[in-house]
Amino acid sequence: MSTSCADFNSASMTGPLRSVISRVYAESPHLLHVLYELQRQFLHISDEAVREIAAHLDLPPSQVDAVVEFYAFFHKIPRGRYDILFSNCTSCGYMVRGVDLMAMFGRRLGIAVSSTRGDGLVSMDQTSCIGMCDHGAAILVNGMPITNLDATMIDSIAALVEAATPLEDWPAEWFHVEDNIRVSGLLLKDDLAEGISLRAMLALGAAGTLSEIVQSGLRGRGGAGFSTGMKWQLCRDAQGAAHYVVCNADEGEPGTFKDRVLLHSYADSLFEGMTVCAFAIGAKHGYLYLRAEYRYLLPHLQSVLTRRRELGLQGGDILGQPEFSFDIDIVVGAGAYICGEESALIESLEGKRGIPRVRPPFPVTHGYLGQPTVVNNVETFISAAHIVLRGSAWFRAVGTEKSAGSKILSVSGDCAAPGIYEYPFGVTIRQVLDDCGAKDVQAVQVGGPSGTLINSAEFDRRLGFDDLSTGGSLMIFSQARDLLAVIVNFAHFFAHESCGFCTPCRVGTTLLKNGLDKIAGGNGTRYDLDEMQRIAALVKYRSHCGLGQTAANPILDGLQRFPQVFEQRLVHRDYEPQFDLDAALEEARQISHRDDAAAHIK
Numbered sequence: 362m363s364t365s366c367a368d369f370n371s372a373s374m375t376g377p378l379r380s381v382i383s384r385v386y387a388e389s390p391h392l393l394h395v396l397y398e399l400q401r402q403f404l405h406i407s408d409e410a411v412r413e414i415a416a417h418l419d420l421p422p423s424q425v426d427a428v429v430e431f432y433a434f435f436h437k438i439p440r441g442r443y444d445i446l447f448s449n450c451t452s453c454g455y456m457v458r459g460v461d462l463m464a465m466f467g468r469r470l471g472i473a474v475s476s477t478r479g480d481g482l483v484s485m486d487q488t489s490c491i492g493m494c495d496h497g498a499a500i501l502v503n504g505m506p507i508t509n510l511d512a513t514m515i516d517s518i519a520a521l522v523e524a525a526t527p528l529e530d531w532p533a534e535w536f537h538v539e540d541n542i543r544v545s546g547l548l549l550k551d552d553l554a555e556g557i558s559l560r561a562m563l564a565l566g567a568a569g570t571l572s573e574i575v576q577s578g579l580r581g582r583g584g585a586g587f588s589t590g591m592k593w594q595l596c597r598d599a600q601g602a603a604h605y606v607v608c609n610a611d612e613g614e615p616g617t618f619k620d621r622v623l624l625h626s627y628a629d630s631l632f633e634g635m636t637v638c639a640f641a642i643g644a645k646h647g648y649l650y651l652r653a654e655y656r657y658l659l660p661h662l663q664s665v666l667t668r669r670r671e672l673g674l675q676g677g678d679i680l681g682q683p684e685f686s687f688d689i690d691i692v693v694g695a696g697a698y699i700c701g702e703e704s705a706l707i708e709s710l711e712g713k714r715g716i717p718r719v720r721p722p723f724p725v726t727h728g729y730l731g732q733p734t735v736v737n738n739v740e741t742f743i744s745a746a747h748i749v750l751r752g753s754a755w756f757r758a759v760g761t762e763k764s765a766g767s768k769i770l771s772v773s774g775d776c777a778a779p780g781i782y783e784y785p786f787g788v789t790i791r792q793v794l795d796d797c798g799a800k801d802v803q804a805v806q807v808g809g810p811s812g813t814l815i816n817s818a819e820f821d822r823r824l825g826f827d828d829l830s831t832g833g834s835l836m837i838f839s840q841a842r843d844l845l846a847v848i849v850n851f852a853h854f855f856a857h858e859s860c861g862f863c864t865p866c867r868v869g870t871t872l873l874k875n876g877l878d879k880i881a882g883g884n885g886t887r888y889d890l891d892e893m894q895r896i897a898a899l900v901k902y903r904s905h906c907g908l909g910q911t912a913a914n915p916i917l918d919g920l921q922r923f924p925q926v927f928e929q930r931l932v933h934r935d936y937e938p939q940f941d942l943d944a945a946l947e948e949a950r951q952i953s954h955r956d957d958a959a960a961h962i963k
């Protein structure tokens with residue numbers, strides 16, 4: 362849709378907007394990347410910018426506008442020159458006093474949460490988990506992570522912001538993010554040497570490569586555990602003009618950060634794995650969908666890809682094979698947990714809002730641009746690269762019958778050594794707790810808020826698809842923790858991240874959040890508890906996608922395993938309103954000039 366001349370001439374910003382749009386689009390033709398650059402340079406995406414993009418990309422302005430509105434990291438109202446986001450994740454926020462630090466920062470700079478200071482210098486807000494759960498309290502400053510925050514650092518950061526010191530002049534060590542690898546197994550021992558799996562793959566041929574993956578019993582490491590061999594086979598067999606390989610590096614589940622480490626220190630293994638997949642399914646193009654919170658890893662990942670192209674491992678004629686070419690583009694998200702769901706991710710890759718698709722059809726037959734597409738987690742691709750090199754038997758020899766190989770865990774919370782732990786599948790929770798120095802443990806959240814909350818009687822349960830499955834997150838809560846506060850935090854997360862497409866999840870997650878707030882605030886009754894159970898079941902069984910279907914898990918698990926944390930907060934009345942009825946009548950009393958006892962509810 363074109364824009365009128367009157368619109369073009371209406372503001373002096375037209376020229377700069379147009380030049381940014383055409384430059385970024387020429388370098389990286391993706392709507393999210395254009396929007397990111399506009400947000401970065403102009404601190405917001407104005408209506409005029411929306412019209413300019415729409416004209417340049419030949420899209421309806423309403424579609425561009427909807428995308429801007431959808432993603433948390435795009436704004437229609439200008440942000441401050443320093444945009445500071447405090448992680449409100451249980452592990453890298455709430456448990457490490459992130460809320461107190463945010464309040465301190467606000468006082469120091471005279472700014473409230475979710476606002477921009479009048480002089481436009483600084484904005485402050487909360488954001489969902491930024492994947493730094495092994496690093497204490499964490500923030501993003503203009504997209505760059507700073508971790509291990511304490512009161513002294515908050516003071517220093519506030520002073521640097523007040524002095525408008527460029528980010529490049531802030532202490533470099535603040536931006537250093539450790540891998541914190543504590544236990545290595547099959548995959549973490551080393552990053553694969555460039556090309557080593559590709560040579561093994563070429564020796565096996567495409568059918569042989571696929572057969573090794575099938576026989577290895579590898580199942581997806583992103584959480585659902587679907588057979589990787591079957592997924593690749595279905596995609597290879599599907600008809601299409603082109604086949605695509607997509608790596609899901611969205612890693613938004615609170616408490617999960619293993620993909621951050623894999624992307625940082627095992628990028629060659631990942632790109633080998635994606636290339637192995639391309640060879641097996643007949644793809645020439647792939648995408649790495651990187652969550653916005655990991656944008657700081659982009660230069661590193663790009664440089665690995667560049668080096669691999671120079672070595673003939675990516676691009677045309679891979680390892681001198683004229684019939685095999687495969688290259689990878691990186692698309693960076695913009696702050697939406699739902700984009701980890703594979704069909705929402707594909708929508709986002711196509712430059713749209715991340716609304717999960719109706720399935721079937723599944724991505725293996727109708728994925729990116731409607732073509733056959735494999736979407737796998739980072740760890741899944743790395744496992745595949747190792748399997749092709751070392752053989753399916755090597756992989757199967759580790760783990761359990763239904764869960765072959767190893768699992769990389771992100772361990773956080775109340776333990777001496779949070780970080781990355783790799784174990785054969787079948788390891789007990791107790792073993793992990795012992796290894797990370799967790800004492801006096803009350804509960805463990807396995808697989809993030811969408812996973813399972815277990816109590817101490819269950820610590821001999823085993824990690825694997827046959828018992829406790831996990832995308833990788835293990836959050837530990839000691840006896841000293843207020844478990845209800847943890848569950849409230851999870852409920853806020855889901856209500857915030859619901860994409861709003863279907864009613865049971867959009868409305869239900871908010872009702873659950875409100876119900877929990879009421880109970881935690883000491884105003885809940887048994888009626889509220891029963892009502893919450895009813896809504897939780899509705900959200901679980903009636904929602905369109907995995908987000909809604911799992912959003913009530915912490916509440917249901919909590920009610921089943923830790924009923925006392927709810928019970929002890931209930932007031933002993935049958936019904937208690939969500940708000941203070943008497944206070945709500947104050948205005949009416951003032952208007953009617955009455956303040957006698959009969960004008961009060963209580």
Ligand SMILES: Cc1cc2nc3c(=O)[nH]c(=O)nc-3n(C[C@H](O)[C@H](O)[C@H](O)COP(=O)(O)O)c2cc1C
Pocket residue numbers: 580581582583584585586587609610611612613614698699700701702703704736737738739741906907908
């Ligand atoms: C709300 C939601 C968020 C998800 N986030 C991720 C994610 O960050 N990373 C991931 O690999 N899978 C995620 N998944 C699972 C993906 O939909 C998909 O199953 C996975 O990428 C497939 O890869 P795999 O077979 O290698 O596990 C998510 C699912 C849902 C419902």
Ligand code: SF4
Pocket residue numbers: 699716717858859860861862863864866867904905906907908909910
């Ligand atoms: S379940 Fe929630 S996240 Fe999924 S489509 Fe419905 S509203 Fe969106």
